[in-house]
Amino acid sequence: MSLLIKNARLVDGSGELGTADVLVAEGRIASLSGGDAARVVEAAGKVLAPALTDPHAHLRTPGQEVKEDLASGLRAAARGGYGAVLAMPNTDPVVQEPEQVQALLDEARKIPGARLFAAAALTRDQAGERLTPAALLAQAGASLLTDDGRTNEDAGVLARGLIYAGAAGLPVAVHAEDAGLRGGGVMNDGRLAAELGLSGNPHEAEAARVARDLEVLRYAVRKLEPLGRRPLLYFQHVSSARSVELIRAARAEGLPVCGEATPHHLTLSEDAWRDFDPLLKVAPPLRTTADVEALAGALEAGDLCAIGTDHAPHTRAEKERDLESAPFGIPSLEVAFALLYTELVAKRGLPLPVLIERMTSGPRRALGLEPARLEVGAPADLMLFDPGLERSVEPEKFISKARYSPWAGWRLSGWPLLTLVAGKEVWRDAAVA
């Protein structure tokens, strides 16, 4: 069925493209100058952008469907303006066999929501010891290998993982924290943790691991060079100013590395811990306001190349335990875009095309995909949002099973009104006629 989106302001990662009437037909952008369509959406004052890509979400399938499942996760993502989501493999069982990857992708195709990209474990059971079959996983459709949820303690294993994954054309994503330095820390280490009597996870735990992993990457680059291949190292949820500096220097040197920023590290600081609320418990932890500033600056400068939600749903009962036994993780698929539009673009003046780039082409490039462009012939994976529509965050109305949020009650604008995947509506807000 064809669709005409009239008078929309077009923005993609390359910039502002002016106002146009976008015709969607047969799953693609058929025209930027109008045409006949079965349905028309009047979009004056609204922004049409490529649908977002989330390179980091925990959809908890298989095995932890009480927290989230593919349907709730992919529909929540669609509501958040996402057209594609990369699901992490730290499930039960861990996703590490080609058959598991295929089964997940098949299952997801039946769900009217965002597309699923599947990540598989880098090591067996994510134990950090024996590698998974990178080439077979790539052939089965895996997009990336990672032991996220765990840290890669053995540098030799990570090095060989980067080499095999690089040879198979897959990026490797790491949760970069030194397990020993991190210890049992539940919040950012520092004066506030000392004052609150809570165990601290120091930013040095992240920086130390980022520094080591960059050396490991250098080694893998050297080993793959004769084969004409390059590994790609993707740092998930970068949280501190020091880690940003290390990544910036590595990129300036030409190392194949990409750093990710999350909505929570970009908008919340450790100060919120004075409320003693386990909803704020996340790893790596929320840092200082200076770190938040550094992350926002690095995102704009391109030193951080992607925004990943690290959507990490748990049951409400789990998040109401005490601060030591409550699990780590903040769910954000349904608020991420409006949150970042409001906090970064509307309040801080981040250019909108930059935000769009870091949420579309940035992560796509890291996953080895073409940039997302609003041009004739491109797949109609699109997102329409209203910069003027202001609403409160209402977690009880989330599609996700995790119906709580550290941003509950925040007034945000830029809510996604319409999300299309291959021309099909996977989210339509009641505000769209």
Add this chain to the structure above:
Amino acid sequence: MGALTHLLDFEGWDRAQAENLLETARLMEEVLERPMKKVPALKGFTVATVFFEPSTRTKISFELAARRMSADVVGFSKAGSSLAKGESFKDTLLTLQAMALDAYVIRAPVAGMVHQAARWLRGVVVNAGDGRRAHPTQALLDAYTLLDDLGGLDGKKVAIIGDIANSRVARSNAQLLPLLGATVWAAGPAGLLPEDLPGARLTADLDEALEDADAVMVLRLQRERMGEGTLPSLREYVADYQVTAKRLARAKPTAPLLHPGPMNRDVEIEGALADGPQSRVERQVRAGEAVRMAVLYHLLVGRAA
């Protein structure tokens, strides 16, 4: 000064509030000196002691304090309770709340649990110690004991010695005693000092902390610290940080010596000192009862007034 709604820590407290509560405690101690140690002040109120971490002394002290004022008392301890069967602490609290209780005296193993409880419960919450965070009635009874000896705390130097980083007693005293005019020094091994202890000066030099001190508070050393690796050697701790008669001589000659108990004799404190003339350990126990009576009274009756 607003009425107290809960006693979680001393955030937002001022000097008048602290002095007012300690003054009530003095009246309560008079009750304890009578042959008939009971007043009807809390008749009709029900106080629950909810202990998610074992502590016989503190629990008994609170229960006695409530009973001295004619409150009904119910006790819940984690051991042998439904919590051991996996019930969440929120569910436990909500189940207790269904029993129409007025005050919850909560001891918790993790910082912030009492703040979570205060969000969920309708009654008043008294923090009987939450993890490393706070133990406000201990600090109040310490202040009460010190005032007995020193008359006032203005310009007085109080030295706290031991495992400062992991001590809720140190944190609460560092918040309360400066409100009353004292200067607080905290001394311990570098690995057991926090990055910051608001209200106190930190030092790894025991002698510096003890020098000319008007009062000395020795903390219990948890042997678990050895297993955690935050304290490499008990022998080294004893050599450098045990409070001995010889070291105590650096403090004022009559400086009162406090310990929150239970004591590891000849570990953090030389055994003989614990029974010596400067020891105030028994005085602290009695002060604890009076202070806890005052806290319950202020929260339950003072609020209604």
